[in-house]
Amino acid sequence: xxxxxxxxxxxxxxxxxxxxxxxxxxxxxxxxxxxxxxxxxxxxxxxxxxxxxxxxxxxxxxxxxxxxxxxxxxxxxxxxxxxxxxxxxxxxxxxxxxxxxxxxxxxxxxxxxxxxxxxxxxxxxxxxxxxxxxxxxxxxxxxxxxxxxxxxxxxxxxxxxxxxxxxxxxxxxxxxxxxxxxxxxxxxxxxxxxxxxxxxxxxxxxxxxxxxxxxxxxxxxxxxxxxxxxxxxxxxxxxxxxxxxxxxxxxxxxxxxxxxxxxxxxxxxxxxxxxxxxxxxxxxxxxxxxxxxxxxxxxxxxxxxxxxxxxxxxxxxxxxxxxxxxxxxxxxxxxxxxxxxxxxxxxxxxxxxxxxxxxxxxxxxxxxxxxxxxxxxxxxxxxxxxxxxxxxxxxxxxxxxxxxxxxxxxxxxxxxxxxxxxxxxxxxxxxxxxxxxxxxxxxxxxxxxxxxxxxxxxxxxxxxxxxxxxxxxxxxxxxxxxxxxxxxxxxxxxxxxxxxxxxxxxxxxxxxxxxxxxxxxxxxxxxxxxxxxxxxxxxxxxxxxxxxxxxxxxxxxxxxxxxxxxxxxxxxxxxxxxxxxxxxxxxxxxxxxxxxxxxxxxxxxxxxxxxxxxxxxxxxxxxxxxxxxxxxxxxxxxxxxxxxxxxxxxxxxxxxxxxxxxxxxxxxxxxx
Amino acid sequence: xxxxxxxxxxxxxxxxxxxxxxxxxxxxxxxxxxxxxxxxxxxxxxxxxxxxxxxxxxxxxxxxxxxxxxxxxxxxxxxxxxxxxxxxxxxxxxxxxxxxxxxxxxxxxxxxxxxxxxxxxxxxxxxxxxxxxxxxxxxxxxxxxxxxxxxxxxxxxxxxxxxxxxxxxxxxxxxxxxxxxxxxxxxxxxxxxxxxxxxxxxxxxxxxxxxxxxxxxxxxxxxxxxxxxxxxxxxxxxxxxxxxxxxxxxxxxxxxxxxxxxxxxxxxxxxxxxxxxxxxxxxxxxxxxxxxxxxxxxxxxxxx
Numbered sequence: 001x002x003x004x005x006x007x008x009x010x011x012x013x014x015x016x017x018x019x020x021x022x023x024x025x026x027x028x029x030x031x032x033x034x035x036x037x038x039x040x041x042x043x044x045x046x047x048x049x050x051x052x053x054x055x056x057x058x059x060x061x062x063x064x065x066x067x068x069x070x071x072x073x074x075x076x077x078x079x080x081x082x083x084x085x086x087x088x089x090x091x092x093x094x095x096x097x098x099x100x101x102x103x104x105x106x107x108x109x110x111x112x113x114x115x116x117x118x119x120x121x122x123x124x125x126x127x128x129x130x131x132x133x134x135x136x137x138x139x140x141x142x143x144x145x146x147x148x149x150x151x152x153x154x155x156x157x158x159x160x161x162x163x164x165x166x167x168x169x170x171x172x173x174x175x176x177x178x179x180x181x182x183x184x185x186x187x188x189x190x191x192x193x194x195x196x197x198x199x200x201x202x203x204x205x206x207x208x209x210x211x212x213x214x215x216x217x218x219x220x221x222x223x224x225x226x227x228x229x230x231x232x233x234x235x236x237x238x239x240x241x242x243x244x245x246x247x248x249x250x251x252x253x254x255x256x257x258x259x260x261x262x263x264x265x266x267x268x269x270x271x272x273x274x275x276x277x278x279x280x281x282x283x284x285x286x287x288x289x290x291x292x293x294x295x296x297x298x299x300x301x302x303x304x305x306x307x308x309x310x311x312x313x314x315x316x317x318x319x320x321x322x323x324x325x326x327x328x329x330x331x332x333x334x335x336x337x338x339x340x341x342x343x344x345x346x347x348x349x350x351x352x353x354x355x356x357x358x359x360x361x362x363x364x365x366x367x368x369x370x371x372x373x374x375x376x377x378x379x380x381x382x383x384x385x386x387x388x389x390x391x392x393x394x395x396x397x398x399x400x401x402x403x404x405x406x407x408x409x410x411x412x413x414x415x416x417x418x419x420x421x422x423x424x425x426x427x428x429x430x431x432x433x434x435x436x437x438x439x440x441x442x443x444x445x446x447x448x449x450x451x452x453x454x455x456x457x458x459x460x461x462x463x464x465x466x467x468x469x470x471x472x473x474x475x476x477x478x479x480x481x482x483x484x485x486x487x488x489x490x491x492x493x494x495x496x497x498x499x500x501x502x503x504x505x506x507x508x509x510x511x512x513x514x515x516x517x518x519x520x521x522x523x524x525x526x527x528x529x530x531x532x533x534x535x536x537x538x539x540x541x542x543x544x545x546x547x548x549x550x551x552x553x554x555x556x557x558x559x560x561x562x563x564x565x566x567x568x569x570x571x572x573x574x575x576x577x578x579x580x581x582x583x584x585x586x587x588x589x590x591x592x593x594x595x596x597x598x599x600x601x602x603x604x605x606x607x608x609x610x611x612x613x614x615x616x617x618x619x620x621x622x623x624x625x626x627x628x629x630x631x632x633x634x635x636x637x638x639x640x641x642x643x644x645x646x647x648x649x650x651x652x653x654x655x656x657x658x659x660x661x662x663x664x665x666x667x668x669x670x671x672x
Numbered sequence: 673x674x675x676x677x678x679x680x681x682x683x684x685x686x687x688x689x690x691x692x693x694x695x696x697x698x699x700x701x702x703x704x705x706x707x708x709x710x711x712x713x714x715x716x717x718x719x720x721x722x723x724x725x726x727x728x729x730x731x732x733x734x735x736x737x738x739x740x741x742x743x744x745x746x747x748x749x750x751x752x753x754x755x756x757x758x759x760x761x762x763x764x765x766x767x768x769x770x771x772x773x774x775x776x777x778x779x780x781x782x783x784x785x786x787x788x789x790x791x792x793x794x795x796x797x798x799x800x801x802x803x804x805x806x807x808x809x810x811x812x813x814x815x816x817x818x819x820x821x822x823x824x825x826x827x828x829x830x831x832x833x834x835x836x837x838x839x840x841x842x843x844x845x846x847x848x849x850x851x852x853x854x855x856x857x858x859x860x861x862x863x864x865x866x867x868x869x870x871x872x873x874x875x876x877x878x879x880x881x882x883x884x885x886x887x888x889x890x891x892x893x894x895x896x897x898x899x900x901x902x903x904x905x906x907x908x909x910x911x912x913x914x915x916x917x918x919x920x921x922x923x924x925x926x927x928x929x930x931x932x933x934x935x936x937x938x939x940x941x942x943x944x945x946x947x948x949x950x951x952x953x954x955x956x957x958x959x960x961x962x963x964x965x966x967x968x969x970x971x972x973x974x975x976x
Contacts, residue, residue, distance in 0.1 A: 192827055200824050415746070423739040483887060594746050597754045626881055 029308045030301040035294070037378045037405040038526065045374055047288070047297045047345035048326055050310030051338050056083060056092065058334040062104040063155065063268075064317040064327060072336070073114065074329065075103040082106060082116060082127070095131030105155035109162065117153035117166060124153050124166060124178070137164075140176075140184035149173070157227040165233060167225050172218040174252070175225060175235060189235050189248040191219040222246075228271040236269040236279065245269065245277065245293070260293035272320040274353045280328055284312040286339075290352055294379060297345070300328070310337060324349060344373050351383060360387040382406055389413055394420075407521050411593035414521070418590065471499030475575035482613050486620035489572070490565050497564060500571035504543070507574060510581045511535055519588035522599055542640075543570065549639045550618075554632055559622030569617040576609035709958065716952035722945045733952035744953075747928035748936045751840065755932055756909050758844050760964075763851030764905040768898070770852060771859040772890065786860060793853035793908075800918050804846050808832035808919070833920050836929035842919060843930050847912045855901030855908070862897030866890060895972055902968035910934065910961055933957045 034044040059078025066072050070087035080100045084093040095114070096103065102120030109115070113134070114127040124137040139151035152169035153176075159165070162180035165188065174190035203211060222235040232255075233248045245262040246254040266279040266287075275291030284302030289295055303311035316331035324346070326339040341349065347369045354363035364387040367380040374380075385400030386409070394416045401410035447453045464470055474495050478485045488494040512532060515525050547570055551563045561569070584602045591599055618629040691698075716733055718726035737744060770789060774782050792799055807815045810831040817829040832838050866889070871879075874889050891898065913934025917923045923939055925931050931939075933953060941950030 203824055419739070419742075419745070426735075426738060483884070595750045595753075597750060601754075601757060626883060 028299075029303075029310045030299055033298040034296065034374075035378060036376050037381065037403065041298070042376070044297070044377070045344045046299070046342055047348070048286075048299055048339035048341055051325075051340045053309055054085065054089060054336040054338065056085065056334065056336075058083065060331050061329055061334060062316050062331065063106050064319050064329040064336065065106050065108050066319050066321045066327065067108045067112070068110065068322070070321060072327070073106055073108055074336075075106045075116065077102055077104055077119075080120075082114060082131075093131070095127055096125070096133075099125065099133055105153065105167070107156055107158050109158045110160075115156055115158050115164060117156045119152055119154055119169070122151050122153070124156060124164060124182070135182065137178060137182035140178065140182070142184040144186065145176075145184045146173075151176070154223075155225050157225050157233065159227060159231040159233075161231075165225060165227070167222055167235075169221070171221045173221075175222060175233070189222065189233065189246060189252040189254075191222065191237055191240065191243075191246075193219045224266065224269050226269045226271045226277075228275055229273060232275075234269055234271055234277060236266050238265055238267075240264070245279070245289075247291075247293070256293045262289065262293065263287055263298075267315055268317045270318050270320055272324065273322065274349060275356065276320075276349065276352065278318050278320055278326060280312075280315045280318040284315055286318065286326065286328065290379065291356060296348065296379070310339075312337065344370065347373075348377075348379070351380070355379075355383045355386070360390045363387065378404055382409070385409055385413070389416075392416075402520055408593060411521050415592045415594070418592070467496065468499055468502070471495040472502065474499075475503070475572060475578060478572045478575045478613065479579065479609075482616045483620060485572070486569060486617050489569055489617075490561065490621040493564075495568055495572060497568060500568040503571040503574070503578060504540075506578055507571075508536055508539055510578065510585075511539055514581065514585055517589070518585050519591065521591070521593060522588040522596070545640045545643060546570065546636065549643065550632070550636045553635045553639055554618075554622045557628075557632060557635070559624065559632065561621035565621040569621055570614065573613040573617045574610050576606045576613065580606035712951045712954055712958075715948055716955045718948045718951075720946075720948040720951075722947050726948060729948070733949050734956075736949070737952055737956065743924075743928060743931070744936060748931050748933055751928075751931055752913075752933045754840070755844065755847070755912075756906075756964075759847045759851065759912065760905050760909045762844075763848055763908065764855070764902060766848060767852050767856035767901060767905070768859055771856055771863050772886065774860055775863040786857070789852045790857060792850040793856075796850050796915075799850070800846070800915075804842075804919065805833070808842055810834060834926050836927035839916060839920055839925060839930040843916050846919065847909070847915055850912075851905065851908060853904060853908055855904035858897045858900045858904070859894065862894030863890060866893045899968060899972040902972055903965050906961060906964045906968060910957065914938075933960075 028046055028049055032044050032046050033041045036042045054072070056074065057079075058074060058076050060076075061074050061083075062077040063075035064072065065074075072085040074083040074085070076083050076094075079097075080102060081094045081097045082100070082103060084095065085091070096116065100116060100118050100121070102118060103116045104119045105117035107115045112129040114129075114131075116125045116127065118125060122139065125133060126135040126137075128134055139145070145151075150168065150170055152171075153166045154169055155167040157165050163185065164178040164180070164182075166176040166178060168176050171187075172190075173187040175188040177185040177188045179185050220237050220239050223238045224236040226234040226236075228234070235246045235248060237244050237246075241264055242261070243254060243256070243258075244264050244266070245256070247256050249255050263279070263281060263285070265281045265283075267281060269277065269279045271277055276296070277289040277291065277293070279287045279289075280300070281287070284300050285298050286300040287295065288297045300315075301311055303313065305313075312328060312330050312333070314330060314332040315328050317329040319327045319329075321327065324341045326341075328337045328339070329335075330337065347366045351363045351366035351370060354360075354366065360383065363383055367383045367387070370377055370380045371384070381400045381404035385397045385404060385406065388394070388397035388400060389409070389412070394413045397413040398410060398417065401413055443453070464473060471494075474485065485494070512535065515523075515530055515535065516527070518525075547563075547566050551561070551566050553559075554561055554566075580602055584599060584606075587602075588599050615629060615633065618624060618632055619626060622629070622632065624632060715726060717728060717730060719729045719732075720726035774786055774789075777785075809815070809817065810829060810833060812818055812821055812829045814829065814832070816832065817826070820826045821829065830838070832842060870889050870893060871885060874885065879885055879888060910933070913932040916925045916930025916932060917935055917938070920926055920930060923935055923943065925935065934957070937950045937953045937957070940946045940953065
């Protein structure tokens with residue numbers, strides 16, 4: 001190997017190594033994901049690193065709690081006791097031995113009282129700091145609780161007024177709310193059942209007894225619970241896909257927006273002091289959401305051995321302490337893994353803290369740091385945008401909102417910019433408009449007297465007498481007098497084939513313009529994934545299919561139209577779309593969400609109008625009755641579907657044939 | 673002969689008696705329509721609170737309206753355009769179609785049905801109270817809520833009339849329902865008035881179906897009625913402005929969802945007593961109505 005070649009290889013190697021993101025070299029045993037502005041899950045920097053593992057003689061521990069002083073309380077389910085480890089980890093204490101049977105959930109309030117949910121004994125116990133049993137609450141006797149309802153407490157939290165919220169197994173009515181004396185206050189935060197369309201129909205048509213036989217829909221019972229500093233309750237239900245995490249206000253209503261998505265199959269949920277929500281799921285993934293339910297990070301993973309620090313075998317509980325450390329309790333390994341937030345996570349949390357208090361401007365410097373580390377971080381762009389918006393730097397805000405793909409905020413910022421522009425220039429516009437109008441009037445008047453514009457007019461007339469220009473200009477006639485125009489098209493060959501071809505090209509050009517020049521607010525196309533070729537196919541294949549199939553179908557159903565009529569007719573029937581699209585696309589660049597109606601209405605009008613014109617076209621050029629035309633349209637659509645199906649089948653068969661021949665050749669090559 | 677008739681016309685135009693006959697109407701028209709408009713235009717250049725003497729401020733009201741009134745630019749104008757674009761042409765097309773369909777049935781059912789269809793536009797206020805507010809009542813006793821709840825489509829009653837989301841569509845539905853007014857009656861008369869021999873002649877000349885009949889004979893023969901209907905539809909649309917306030921029971925409407933120009937004028941004129949500003953908005957409204965009527969003239973006027 002000569003020297004030059006060696007150098008070349010080194011250069012290539014260096015180039016490749018720069019392409020690999022730096023976090024690929026990190027020393028944590030899991031990858032970290034976040035959501036980018038497109039709503040996709042992407043790799044990101046490490047927010048938490050595992051720093052420590054706390055071991056103990058736990059047997060199937062189900063729940064972990066950390067109080068204000070940093071003492072850890074573990075519900076040692078298998079051993080039927082509560083373990084308390086002090087902050088330094090030097091001292092371990094066991095309480096409740098002999099009283100507790102199967103403690104699965106615990107909570108410690110500010111005074112240090114320990115509330116324990118015992119699944120085995122079907123009771124809630126309250127201990128004081130020293131481990132002395134203060135109270136025992138069994139199944140509530142209130143008739144409101146329901147005679148049939150079971151009391152199988154699994155988890156619990158306690159609010160500032162010492163009301164106890166108990167998650168009970170199979171409690172379809174929601175969370176059981178007890179006051180400090182153990183009296184039943186009511187159910188809280190019930191889940192809803194989701195009726196499908198079929199169920200609704202059944203419910204509508206079936207008799208009472210049929211319904212009672214058919215199905216019993218009960219809402220899923222919540223599986224886990226957390227409470228924050230403001231006594232807002234968070235519940236987590238494992239088996240449902242939407243609204244599985246709920247942030248409940250005093251009335252028990254969910255405060256998250258309906259479209260927020262959370263990952264399902266969580267084992268535990270917890271909330272930190274800033275309202276960030278942490279969950280851990282079956283697969284050992286830890287999720288962090290901000291307090292509006294936006295995904296911040298996904299980290300952690302599962303391993304069968306559980307030997308590496310930072311991987312879990314069977315996580316059962318998650319807790320965050322005052323310093324933002326995350327503790328994950330592992331049921332099978334009987335240990336607690338401690339994660340420390342990195343600088344990256346700290347900046348995000350500081351930014352979020354200020355952002356949530358409305359201190360957008362103050363939060364800006366944190367977000368700038370975050371963006372320096374990860375320029376694709378959705379929330380940072382959003383928050384930066386808000387900060388700029390608040391400082392009335394709308395241009396910068398606009399840019400940030402565009403990066404965050406936040407159409408609503410973008411629209412607000414754009415509105416301000418547009419308003420400022422209008423304020424400055426409105427007088428100018430009015431003056432220009434008015435003087436143009438006056439000029440036009442004067443010219444018109446002078447022209448009437450002296451006719452000095454005659455040469456210009458002659459050019460104009462001559463221009464519109466060129467066949468192709470005249471033909472193209474006919475699209476306006478098709479808008480105004482469609483029936484007459486299609487009549488002319490059939491009987492007088494009025495617009496030529498060349499003009500129609502130009503219109504087809506124009507339709508394609510309009511599509512391209514729509515993709516690239518529609519204003520941000522109205523543009524749903526992801527420009528990175530656009531292929532012009534595919535867009536062209538998307539337009540021309542249906543059109544071509546329609547033209548050919550319509551010709552074939554109408555030929556055998558006594559239609560009079562020639563192929564040329566259909567070809568030209570379709571182009572002209574789409575004239576509303578051709579005429580309206582460009583102005584609407586231009587308009588979309590100056591409109592905000594307030595005026596979205598104009599844009600939508602314009603396009604809907606153009607499309608409906610085009611469909612009506614196609615219908616009139618079918619009637620006129622084939623000389624059908626109105627019902628005959630409808631039948632023709634449906635037959636054409638049906639035959640189009642058939643053609644697509646046949647094409648698909650042919651494709652598959654050809655593919656098989658190709659593979660078959662290819663295999664034979666391979667066989668021959670290798671064996672002979 | 674021609675000269676003779678010319679002189680008759682000439683004599684008629686110079687005589688003053690016709691004006692005398694028109695005087696009662698002219699006086700009433702001037703006092704109740706022309707003068708208020710002129711006064712409104714004058715007031716629109718002033719700052720007037722209804723108590724003190726108006727103070728001339730030039731174009732400031734108009735400049736404020738376009739540059740400073742966020743509510744006007746963000747909600748009122750888009751709402752008005754949306755409302756007018758759907759209810760105007762929608763109501764117009766509906767009244768023509770209904771009039772045409774009614775003209776096809778025998779006299780007795782036609783008269784009864786015409787009365788039935790016309791009645792909502794006369795009784796809007798009462799009908800609103802007894803029909804629509806009951807249907808769209810916000811608790812579970814409202815008809816729509818009750819129906820949806822019993823079908824299991826919704827879990828809790830929706831505050832239809834207080835919700836920024838639903839108020840506008842409801843306003844549009846109610847307005848379309850009550851848009852069969854004078855324009856509808858005129859069109860019905862127009863359709864009935866067409867000489868049936870025209871249709872016969874049309875069929876001899878090759879008309880083959882009802883749609884061609886409508887396009888080539890019915891509409892051209894009733895252009896004056898179509899024009900009247902169009903102008904009435906425009907006026908009706910802008911008059912209906914009170915509907916959002918009537919339905920939601922508040923001005924401004926919840927989150928300005930149903931705020932139309934008329935409500936905005938009321939808001940400033942009658943609630944805030946900024947008469948000059950309200951006058952400026954009403955002048956803008958007047959210009960809009962004038963411009964749209966002009967478009968209607970263009971489309972359906974005789975000289976097309």
